[in-house]
Every structure is written in C-alpha cells, then in structure tokens.
Amino acid sequence: MFVSFEWRVKLPQVAEVELWDSIPQPNAKPIETPSLEKKVEPEPPKTSKVEEIIKSLTNDKADISMKQKKEEERRKLEDQKKKDDLKKIQEDLLKQDQLAKLQQELLQEKTKPSPQKDTKAQEANLHPTEGGVKLGEIDKYKVLIQRKIQQNVNKQLCGATPIELQFEIGLMPTGELIGNPKMLKSSGIAVCDESVERAIFQSQPLPVPTDTDLFSKFKNLKLNFHPNEKI
C-alpha cells in the first residue's frame, strides 16, 4: 500500500524526466490528463487539512486569524467548525479528568444500540460530512488515539535531538492490534524504536468508533512520532 502511494506521488515527476527532448508532444499529453490530476487532487488536501487541525490543536499559537475572502468562505467556515469541534473535544478531555472517563463514555456509546442517541447528537449534526463520514468524529477518535499512545511513549529513551518515527498498524474493531506494528521509519536509535513500539502495544485497546463506516477509516493507521517535540 505504501509503495503504491509513493508511486502515485512520484510518477508525474518521473514522467517529466523520462519524456526527454526527443519524444513528440502527443505522447506527453496523456500524462498530464486533467482527469488524472483531478483524481489526485482531492486526497492530499483532505489529509493536510486534518494535519492542520491536529497541528493547530497541538500548537499553542493556533492560528486564530481565519477571516478570508468570499470564495473560500465555505471552506474556512467548515474548517472553523471543525476546529471548534476539536477544541470542544479537547476541552472536554481536559475537563473530564483525562482519558479514562472519556473511554468510559465511549464504552457506553458502544453498548448503546445506535450512536445517534449520543449526548452529542446535536454536535454531530453540525459536523461536515465527506463520503458519508463525519469528519468531526474521525478527528475526535484520532485525538483520543493520539493521547492514549502519547502517554505511553517513554521519550527518555529517544535522545534529545529532533527525530521522527513512523509506524503502520492494523486494528480490529475492538481496538486491538492485528499483528505487530510495522515500522516504516526508524529513529536511528534502536531502544527508541522499541520503546515507541512498546507504547503502541501498551495502548491497546485503542479507542476506535463502533460505527462500521467510521471504523473503516481506522482499520489501518499511520502513526507519526516526534518524541522530542513539545506538545
């Protein structure tokens, strides 16, 4: 999966180089077919948006100045809503004395016959949807997962300089891991890699949505770790 992702990103560049001078123009065109690019487009902004949100959540100096022009107003409004929702989630988390209580809530949610009866049903209605999936809900669970794992990362074993690790995990609907985490990027420090891997194991079960559609987004996850970055 990862390989194919890489391919998609890199191919256009490779194509540009490989078309050389000698190749007639007609052959070059298909590569730049708008249809392809259109297909490529929607995905990256989506992830980058989410990343922005997560970053703004973790960044003290969150961008508050979001007043912009009419064309982008919709987007911005949506973003703002998402941010507000996430802020609410975060505030909730803080108010509710950490993860434990929230997890209890989630467990309760799980036992309920329909998630619609959630106390935050009104909030949920406000969430923008994409492909029938509530973005706010996705972000909520991402924050929960991020928090649970982060608590278990012993950064003392990861030196003092900025480093990055990446793992990919498969999850069962119970939040348990399928197999071992797969390390995609090493920190270069063996005990740090192992420590982060242990943190992932220790965080089981991870808080995942009970809703099948929502869960499909959590079946496979990429986890990017920056142990020496301040939260």
Place this chain on the structure above:
Amino acid sequence: MKKYNCCMSSIFKIFISFLLFSLIFSNALAIETIEISGGSTKQINIAVMPYKEIVSDKTNSRMHQIIAADLYRSGFFKPLDVEGLVNKPSILSEINYPEMTAIEAQVMTLGQIEINNNRIKVNWFLVDINKKTILTTMEFSGPATQYRAIAHKISDTIYEKLTGIPGIFSTKISYISKNKGHYSLNVADADGFNVQSVVGSPQPLISARWSPDGTRLAYVSFEKKKPIIYIQSLVTGQRTILANFKGNNSSPSWSPDGRRLAIVLTYNANSQIYLIDPDGSNLKPLIQSAHIDTEPVWSPDGRFIYFTSDRGGRPQIYKVSSSGGEPQRVSFEGGQNLNPNISPDGKMLTYIMQEEGRFRVVLHDLQSGQITKVSDGPFDEAPKFSPNGHVILYAHKINGSGELSTVSIDGIVHQSFNIHADDIREPAWGSFVK
C-alpha cells in the same frame, strides 16, 4: 520514428494503467495518519519472575528480588508484582502470555539457578511479551559467593538491552559512617549491600574519592590531629600519604586520566586549590586568591575544574581552566551552592542548593542553564552522579541519623539504602567495573 512511437505508446499504456491502478488502489486504502508529538517518562513494565533454584531447591530464590530492586532504582523500570501469580514460569515453554499481558507486563525475565559444589550457574531469559520473542538469553556462572554479583550482572544486561545505557548495578560506592564516635570509610555494592570497611579511626575521616580506574581511594584523615590526604589501594590495602603540608590538606579530586589530583591546602593562607601527582610530587597552585576556594572537581574532558568559592560573598560554584586563569561563576540561583559534582558526559552539574533554610540536591543543565530540584532536603549533602549519569547518590539526615539515598535524574524514583548509622556522609561512586 514510427517504431519508436509504437513502442512508446505501448509503454505508455502500461504506464498509464499502472498509474490508474495505483491511484485507485491508494484511494481505496487511503490511510489516516495520526501525529504523536512528545511523550512521557513511562517506565517499562517488567515481570521479574522468581528464578527457580533447581538443584539446591531449599528456599525461595532471592535473585529476582535483587534484580527487581536494581531495575526499580534506576527509574526506567516498573517491576510488577508477580508473587500472586499462580503460574511462575522458569523456562520459556511455561510462559502463559495472556496472563502476562493481563498484568500489563511488556517484558519479563525468568530463569533457573543451579548451586553445586559452591558454584552457581544461572540460565536466564529476557522476553518481549508483546512480540513473544526472546530478547536475551545467557548463562552466568561463578563461585556461589558471587550470588549477588551475578544478580547485578543480570540487571546490568537487562538495563542496557532495553535502555541502550550501560547499567551501574555492578559498580561500587563508598561512604563515611560514624557510629558511637567511631569513623569508618566503607565500600559497598551499588545497592548498599556487601559493606566492607576500608579504614576506621576514632578521628574524623572525610572526602573519599575514587580513582578513575576504581582501584584506589583518596581520602582525608584527622588521625594525626590534622587533616592529611592519603591514597589507599583497594587491592592491596596499602596506603601512602598524598599531601601533608603545613595547615589543612583536604578535598582530593582525581583528574579523569588519574595522573593528577586537585587538592585544597591552607598552606599559605585561605583554602586554595593546588594540583599534585598521585605520588605527592609536582605540587602547583591552580589559582590564588584572597578567598576560600575548595571542593574541586574535574570536568570529564580534563579541561576545567569546577569548585566552590566565597569570592562572590556566599559559597557558589565556579569553574576555571585546569591550566589556571580567571574563574567564571557558574551558579547564580539560591542562597548558596556547594558540593559540586559533574556528570560523566560533562553536560550536567549536581550540587547542594541552600534555599529557604533547606539543603537540597539540584541538577544544573550546563547547556540550557536550567536548574531542577531533585530532592526535598532539608539536610542533603554531597550528591554524586552514577557512572552512567542517570542516578544521583547523596547523603541526608532522617530522624537524627544518617542515610544514603538515590534519585533518578528525572527526579521520579527515590530510594533509600538499608544502611543506618549515627551519621553517614560523603558518598562517592566508583567507576564502571572493567
């Protein structure tokens, strides 16, 4: 050209179809990414199972208790309570992984001990519970008297395997005790056991310091009614006088290469720092001032000497080049600062800060200048870094008697040694055993 076109177009078809395929494939399996910044000081949950004594089989093995206590003291580990477990594996095939997961063990160690004809042999394993893999398997053996030493060696191996840092459990410490008016310079294991007296005296003993190779101790004795510095071999017990000059001779500190010592003399006036060879020759003043300069300690690279001085009014930490020159003040916070010691990597100082009537151990990051208090006082003294720099040993008073304690440098794990005397002072930590 046609051929070329033809060829190119077929390549192109493959190329495009591959592109499309990969696109569809990746879209279908677009993976959510979660960013996780920062972390905690979460300890590693370790199940230290009782090592089964398969030959002697008389009493419960103590080895796992020694190992668990070592690992706990380091600050990196949380040994789990395994006494209540029904299943106590001592070989790999006996491990019940779900049971281990249930007590949240991340790693476990188990093993078997054979004691025969005063020889001990320990076969042991370190196992990753999550991945069900063996991390380490070893056999240690020796005279049966080495029971604790073997336990410490296992602790060292586990510690280094999981932290990447050399363990300090096989190292030695020294301290000075006073009981009923009798002074004793003692050497003990890093967990405070196996105490042996190196020298005893009805007169005060102070300022013991290990040579870098761990074979000698330099110390000050008042046995001749004035402070004289001796060097004593721990191998032969033989001792020599390092400094017996006019006035007081005190505060020896070995250079990292063991070829020089910094000492403090009141030879001409106030306490002043001098350098001297271990055989007592080649005496040279390091700095001369009208103030009290004392407690010298060498930086690990040998380039600087940190010391305590009252040149600013109250005692503070200063540093000066080991070839002399103008001292620079290092400590600025607190009412007074004394008893400096430097970490093996030269990046941190630990010393006693007196503030609001309490004497507490602080850590001073020499790069950032950040100061962290790691003990509560009120009467702590003489902090020393462990040879790996991750634990600090210090003396303190509790209920009127002396005690030794360690604290992990993150300030999280405090542990007191089971050593008690009317007074306990000036602990020092020997270097790694080679």
